[in-house]
Amino acid sequence: MSELKRTPIFPLYKESGAKTVEFGGWDMPVQFSGIIQEHEAVRTKAGLFDVSHMGEFDVRGEDAFSFLQTLVTNDLSRIHPGRAMYTAMCYENGGTVDDLLVYCLGDQHYMVVVNAGNIEKDFDWLQEHTDGFDVALTNQSSEIALLAVQGPLSQEVVQAHVEEDLADISFFRFKELKVAGRTAIVSRTGYTGEDGFELYVDANDAQHLWKTILQSDERIEPCGLGARDTLRLEARLPLYGHELSADISPLEAGIGFAVKTKKHHFIGKDALTQQKENGLSKKVVGLQVLERGIPREGYTVLKDGLEIGHVTSGTMSPTLRVPIALAIVDVSFSELETIVSVRIRNREIPAKVVETPFYKRS
Structure with missing residues (x-):
């Protein structure tokens, strides 16, 4: 087995109590203080993620x-x-x-x-x-590090290290700025369902920014991939290899807003146009499990005992405190309020198709 890759921030993980796991060939922190605590920090205050593996x-x-x-x-x-x-x-x-x-x-x-x-x-x-x-x-992947500051206080946290007014950067806009004295592309984007910024910096500047941001404001917590996953799932943001794959199109995954079949030729246009015109045979839906049991990736989804799909991502929602999942199912069973079941440990647990995202920030 090849050695796991590490980000420029890796040497600092232990200072914050990180527990690391293998993720896509990388040795990444799954948590620091704990997934629930980190999740709640991002929903209520601010969290700092090392996503330099991107x-x-x-x-x-x-x-x-x-x-x-x-x-x-x-x-x-x-x-x-x-x-x-x-x-x-x-x-x-x-x-x-x-x-x-x-x-x-x-x-x-x-x-x-x-x-x-x-x-x-x-x-x-x-x-x-x-x-x-x-x-x-x-x-340039090895030369660029990426830090994400996410949460309702993210603008306040980052603003302390930037002279320009970050309010001028609206959603999906970016500027090249000095952050704590280092040049960065500061982008108002993220993967949590909250307001936030992503900072693209020279890999050599990553540790300086990580330490400066964490030490300058007690309201921000370091966060790992565990919280990143529960946050993105509540916000119904797809993860490649789960809701998107070589077998799942963007339309089936529910990101049709990013598919413009009216534009000039692009690879996959004909197939996606046919899916739009003829209708989908399968699609990703949101499920809420109605009894005890957590739906996990790969679990079978059934209707009246017949297999109709499988769970692509699932968790106990820290915000809603109910088990939730995304699942790709036969489109015939994708209507809201449809009652299905998920096979969890050889038991068929009832679930219903619900509106997504599961969570929307106010």
Whole structure:
């Protein structure tokens, strides 16, 4: 087995009591003080995440825009320097290569941010499709660290280290600023359902920012992947390999807002257009389990004893205090309030299809 990769922040984990686990080939903190405490910190105050395992690609050249426009499902003509966009890349059959963020850094200059476990696969996918385009790709993942400050107090926490007014950065906008004396791309984005910022910095500056932010405000807590998962699940944000995969299209996953089939050709357009026109055969829905039992990834979903799908992600919701799940099911059973069951430890536990997101910030 190959050695696990580590982020620039790894040497500081123990100072905060981190418990680490393997995640996508990385040695990452699953928790510091505890998943529930960290989850509640982000919902009520602020949490600091090390997400430096994510991948960053630099894309530039005369054809950078047209190149990316043929590879992603969303319409990049709607962003300009200072704006970011959530999108997906698909195979010809509509299955998902990855979901990602595209940052417009300048005229014909972009940063593409991909999931940690997909860095090599995604970079190869982009490289394979450069023929005919004047474009240069660089994998900068090892040179860039990424910290996320999330929660209702996140603006106050970050503002203490920035001279410019962060209120000027609206959702999915970004600026290059000095944060605690270090240059960073400060982006109003996140993966928790709360307000927050993501800070892209030189890997050599990551430890300085991590320590400075944590030590300057007692209201912020270090948070691990455990809380990141419960937070994103309550907010109904998909995780690649769960709600999105080579077998699950963006439409089936419920991120149709990031699929613009009216734009010019892109890989997967024909398959996704057919799904839109003919209707889906399966889709991801939200479930609330009605009795004791926590639905986990892979558990079977049934209707009247017949298998209709499986759980893609599930947990005991720390905010709602009920068991919740996302599951991909036969579309015939996807209507709200439909009663189904989840096989949990050889018992069929009743559940109902509910509206998502499970949690929305006020």
